[in-house]
Amino acid sequence: MQGSGLMDERDRGSDANGQFLSQQELNRATLARQMLLQRQRFSALDALEHLVGMQSQVPRSPYVGLWARLQDFQADELAALMASRQAVRAPLMRATIHLASARDCLVLWPLMQPVLERNLFTGSPFGRNLKGMDIAALLDVGRELIEEEPRTTAELKRLLTERWPDRDGSSMAYAVNHLLPVVQVTPRGLWLESGQTKWTTTGAWLGQGLDPAPAIERLILRYLGAFGPASVADMQNWSGLSRLRETFELFRPQLLAFRDTSGKQLFDLPEAPRPEASAMAPVRFLPVYDNLFLGHADRSRFFAADTVVPPYPGNGREVGSILVDGFFRGIWKIEVEKRGALLRIEAFEGLPRDWFPAVREEGKRLLAFAAADAERREIDWEGSSLRGRHAE
Numbered sequence: 001m002q003g004s005g006l007m008d009e010r011d012r013g014s015d016a017n018g019q020f021l022s023q024q025e026l027n028r029a030t031l032a033r034q035m036l037l038q039r040q041r042f043s044a045l046d047a048l049e050h051l052v053g054m055q056s057q058v059p060r061s062p063y064v065g066l067w068a069r070l071q072d073f074q075a076d077e078l079a080a081l082m083a084s085r086q087a088v089r090a091p092l093m094r095a096t097i098h099l100a101s102a103r104d105c106l107v108l109w110p111l112m113q114p115v116l117e118r119n120l121f122t123g124s125p126f127g128r129n130l131k132g133m134d135i136a137a138l139l140d141v142g143r144e145l146i147e148e149e150p151r152t153t154a155e156l157k158r159l160l161t162e163r164w165p166d167r168d169g170s171s172m173a174y175a176v177n178h179l180l181p182v183v184q185v186t187p188r189g190l191w192l193e194s195g196q197t198k199w200t201t202t203g204a205w206l207g208q209g210l211d212p213a214p215a216i217e218r219l220i221l222r223y224l225g226a227f228g229p230a231s232v233a234d235m236q237n238w239s240g241l242s243r244l245r246e247t248f249e250l251f252r253p254q255l256l257a258f259r260d261t262s263g264k265q266l267f268d269l270p271e272a273p274r275p276e277a278s279a280m281a282p283v284r285f286l287p288v289y290d291n292l293f294l295g296h297a298d299r300s301r302f303f304a305a306d307t308v309v310p311p312y313p314g315n316g317r318e319v320g321s322i323l324v325d326g327f328f329r330g331i332w333k334i335e336v337e338k339r340g341a342l343l344r345i346e347a348f349e350g351l352p353r354d355w356f357p358a359v360r361e362e363g364k365r366l367l368a369f370a371a372a373d374a375e376r377r378e379i380d381w382e383g384s385s386l387r388g389r390h391a392e
Contacts, residue, residue, distance in 0.1 A: 021229060021258045021266065024277035026301040027326045032273040033226050034292055035069035036284050036323065042070055044078045045101055048087060052222050053100035053108065054291055056089050058318060059189040060370075061287035062099045067369050068284050075191040075369075082190055085206060088183040094240040094294075095119035097184065105202060107211045109181045111219060115240035120178040129171035135179070138164075142176030143201060150185045150198035153177065181210055216247055221269065227295040229258055229268040237297035264298070281326030283355065283362040288318050293328070302328050307350035322347070324355050332363070334370055341371030346382040 021029070031037045035047065044066055048054060054062040067073045081087040085102060092098040092108045095116050100108060121127035130138075138160070145151055145159050156176060157169035164172065176182075181202040187195035203209060223235050232245045248255075248267060255267045268274070286292060293299060303309060304327035322330035322345070330347040343363050351359075360379060367377040 019258050021260055021274075022277060023261065023301055024326075025274065026229060026260060026266075028275040028277060028279045028281065029229055029268075029273065030227060030292070030295075030301060031281055031323075031326055032275050032279075033228060036292070036326075037275065037279060037281055039069060039071045041072075044070070044073065045081055045086060048081075048099065049101050049104055051226050051291055052219070053092060053098040053104060055289040055294060056097050056099040056189070058288045059089070060191070061289055063191055064285070064287035064320065064366070064370060065290055067366070068286055079191040079193075082186050088202075088205065089189050090181075090183045090202070091116060091178065093238060095123075095178065099189070102206050102208075105183070106206065106208060107214045108219075109202065110210050110212075110214045111216060112240065116178045119240075120175055124174065126168075126171035126174040129168040130175055133164075133167060135175065138172055138175060139179055142172070143180055146176070146180075146182065146200045147204040150200040152196050152198050156199070216241075216244075217251065220244070220247060220251060223295075224255070224267060224269050225272060226291075228272055229256075229266040229274070230296060231264055231266050231298070234266075234296040234298065238295045260298075281323070283358045284323040285332055285362055285366045286321045286323065288320055290321060292323075293321065302326075304329065304350070307348050309348055322359065324351060324359060329355075330359070332366075334367070336371070336374075337376075339374065340376035340378065341367060341374040343367050343377070343379045344382060345379060 028037065034051070035042070040047070042050065047066055047070055048062075054065050056062050063075050063078055066078060067075075078087070081101075082089075082099075087099060087101050088105050089097055089099050090105050090109065092100060092105070092112050093115070095112070141163055142156065142160065145156060151159070153170075153173050156173040160172040160176070161167070161169035177199055182199045183202055183205050185198050185200055185205060187193045188197055219239075220235065223238065224230060227234065227238065232248050235248075236242055236244055251267075254270075256270050258266045258268065260266060293302065302323075304325075307327060307329050309328065319331040319333045321328055322332055324330070328348075329351045330345060332346070333344050335342045335344060343366065345359065345363060347359070363379050364377075367374075367379070371377055
């Protein structure tokens with residue numbers, strides 16, 4: 001590879017005098033990978049794997065996320081994948097709950113095991129409470145309990161406390177759910193269904209073992225395919241992994257390298273789409289904790305200079321995000337009322353008025369998807385520039 005034209009192009013890109021990518025170019029490139037410039041005709045399973053899983057602390061979020069990305073997406077398609085165990089919800093990247101294909105889960109969990117261990121032993125008080133405990137014995141008992149039948153954390157806490165009454169039950173349950181490969185079982189996560197959060201092991205639920213030799217190199221390429229162009233710090237932020245620079249360096253002959261306007265080096269796949277800065281970016285409503293905003297350490301590519309974003313917008317309110325012309329320009333939330341559904345939209349100061357009709361039309365489409373059975377659907381505009389309540 002070292003004598004190829006690819007290597008030469010990579011060298012030019014990585015030079016400080018080489019190709020720079022503007023904020024707008026980075027924005028369009030990432031939106032293209034994320035299927036947010038144009039809805040794609042992917043299956044839900046293919047989309048999940050292309051995105052390397054989807055954040056899923058809020059169980060409905062992946063449904064809205066795929067609706068925003070796929071043509072003619074139906075919630076039942078994703079629910080069927082979960083019901084048939086082709087897709088699962090599990091603690092993966094950053095030790096947070098993600099929805100991933102079953103085959104990806106078996107690859108990702110071993111790669112993320114250091115992140116889960118760090119989260120337990122250094123990122124929470126639970127690890128300190130387990131000091132001096134025989135962790136192997138704890139995990140043996142925990143595995144037996146959750147493979148006997150799926151258990152809630154409260155059930156697991158009670159049963160483990162019966163076995164070790166002098167130990168903190170919450171800490172022991174937390175350890176089982178971090179140190180064993182686990183999934184959250186259905187019906188939790190199914191569209192329009194509810195259920196307790198119950199855990200079992202990947203082996204018990206999927207009937208397969210973990211990948212014995214997962215390749216971090218392969219994950220880097222997949223990450224760039226879904227989130228690039230990106231820096232080493234970006235991937236570390238997305239995954240929770242650390243010390244990836246050396247692995248990135250090994251891939252230099254296969255990657256293009258650019259710099260952003262601040263001079264930071266970014267890597268990318270040669271064949272990945274990098275649209276013109278002028279490429280049209282339609283309005284998109286994204287769910288709570290969407291992958292788009294959690295895939296980078298530097299998220300400036302999604303924040304327009306002419307938009308005033310309130311401090312911690314929607315913090316604690318489980319609100320989604322609104323992209324207008326590719327940038328974060330508002331938040332939304334659907335509230336279920338008696339026989340009806342209300343979509344609340346708060347546009348940030350600086351949203352151009354000529355985008356208002358497009359925001360409203362996409363909001364109507366979101367309501368039709370997320371509240372299809374509601375007898376009455378309304379949109380309520382909030383904020384300094386958009387006000388009023390309209391029936392749809």
